[in-house]
Amino acid sequence: MSKPETNTQSIAERLVALCREGKYEQAQEELYADDAVSVEMAGASGFPERVEGMEAIREKGRQWADNIVEIHGGSVSDPVVADGWFSVAMGIDATYKDMGRVDMKEICVYRVRDGRIVHEQFFYEVG
Template sequence: MNTQQVAERLAALCREGKYEQAQKELYADDAVSIEMNDMKSGALGNVSGLAAIREKGRTWKENIVAIHGGSVGDPIVAGDWFSLAMSIDATYKDMGRVDMQEICVYRVRDGKIVLEQFFYNT
């Protein structure tokens, strides 16, 4: 898949809430996930490797009490890079209800996502 195809597939899977399938299908084994500088380290912080990214996703999902809404924008592609605007309005066990908007930036190499980086207010 080229970058446009990866971007469109990721957006489609995220809109369906199929984050684990997206990681399994679209991410490279050596992918890196980067959060904002203010984000606490640990299970939801910066991680390297697909196994760590998948565990980060499971930890995030297990912390959710209820999802009240959310959206995934259309991808913007430039070369090996693409971005998506995403939002989620959710109640978390440890934070209560949070309405979050973020810009997610991805890099694609050989048809797989090798980097994801998230930009949001902390």
């Protein structure tokens, strides 16, 4: 049996690879547990602070994608892994229907259990 960190490292690397290709839905299908939880920053406009389950996470992703007019650039760092957790710095420069152009940076933290992502949480400036 592999150490949790080894398993977490491979999941983290796969998530990064898919996100760098813009394949967010594929990443969710491949890597997330059905009962995963997603947490946004308190006070972030347009999204509930916490959603549970893949259907709610997929719907949140669809709403975000539907709001994008144009993507001008983006970035995804290499993962930093510690036991069953990893973090990634992500950025997206995009024009949104409701906010105009925003160059956003965030730290994304993920928890892996039994080979699946069970928790994601995003940290970024609000307002």
